[in-house]
Amino acid sequence: MTARRTTSQRHEVPSGDGLPPTAWAVLGLLSFPGERTGYELKKWADASLRFFYWSPAISQIYAELRRLEARGYATSRRSGPEEPRAKRSYAITDAGRTALADWARGAGDAGPPVLKHPLLLRVWLGHLTDPEHLRALIGEHIAQTRGDLKEARDALDRADGTEAWSHPQIALRWSVRRLETEVELAEAMLGDLDAAGTGQPAEDSPTPG
Amino acid sequence: MTARRTTSQRHEVPSGDGLPPTAWAVLGLLSFPGERTGYELKKWADASLRFFYWSPAISQIYAELRRLEARGYATSRRSGPEEPRAKRSYAITDAGRTALADWARGAGDAGPPVLKHPLLLRVWLGHLTDPEHLRALIGEHIAQTRGDLKEARDALDRADGTEAWSHPQIALRWSVRRLETEVELAEAMLGDLDAAGTGQPAEDSPTPG
DNA sequence: ATGGACATGTAATTTGTTACATGATTGC
């Protein structure tokens, strides 16, 4: 096919021993001080992980926790000793911490960033819609993104300044900036849409060299 | 759970009649003038769709094409009439164009943008690695992104100025700007990493209000 | 005591990937 990482026929997602990035993400949540339940993990993922790496469905989190425990990377305990559906808290084990550290420093990239942007798909298909509607969709997206931005800033504020949280803070700082540029990008696109309707290419032509 | 679109327990991906965004993306590729084979579609997706909406595996493209044909949204024909594995070209039907237009103007968002950024996952887990290694990973990512940027600019240059391609052009323009900011974001993160190592929060403090 | 948020999980299904098999076409 074409370029190095283009083909998606690469990046052999491990079979057998390796784990998918999602499993490492869940184990990563567990790698910070304290033990937590699947439910708590989901809330945390929604509030922060999702800004730079997506929030798995709760059922998948439970599944990953079971897999992690089966591998000895996590342990769990019940609150009220023997109730059937009682709260179950997970904690990372030493083996888990070691495995996670190995993954984190693994050579090269762990796969390229993947962006699935349904709005762009619709803009790309703009020849099938009317410009007004497209502009409305972009407007909705901007509003949504500003909401996310607020949430991301809140998450950043909540992350205290202690050593243990400095890297999550950096990731959230990146996310906040990213969301800021997402708004700018959408606004610029609104401009391009105008330009395509009226005159020709654009006004603040974006691609210099 | 928490916020409106946070929960991922929403956005009921349709069962029965509806199609996943990926199917619309493939049908979208077909909605531009000309007929094409699965193989050509894959190359095109690698060269342009992937910048704003991911490139499905070739096997999935073939599968989607079959599904699209089963629904009457596309037709296919063989080149050399009855060879077993001959080139098969697909074209969109009127029904397909109508269905696609309906989807494109579908109310509200077609699901939030999803970003899976393995590099950020590793930065987030930075407390498990040494800073040097992290910086190297970010450096690799910057190099990679610059490569993608070049490819996106090429794709934009290749898109001619005719009416039919103006929306794909807008999507590519967005992608080029996005990749530019991706580089800037990574560079800023390098700065944050320094700041976290030496002094406290940062220098060009990014989150004002 | 009832409704709602909290909590855990299973089952069925869909989506998507990798690995593989196979053959046609083209350039050397």
Place this chain on the structure above:
DNA sequence: GCAATCATGTAACAAATTACATGTCCAT
């Protein structure tokens, strides 16, 4: 003739979602 690329597809599997079943805990 032979390798590379073009081309299509199947099979096995992995990843992830939705729908559902159930039960606890708490406030009204």
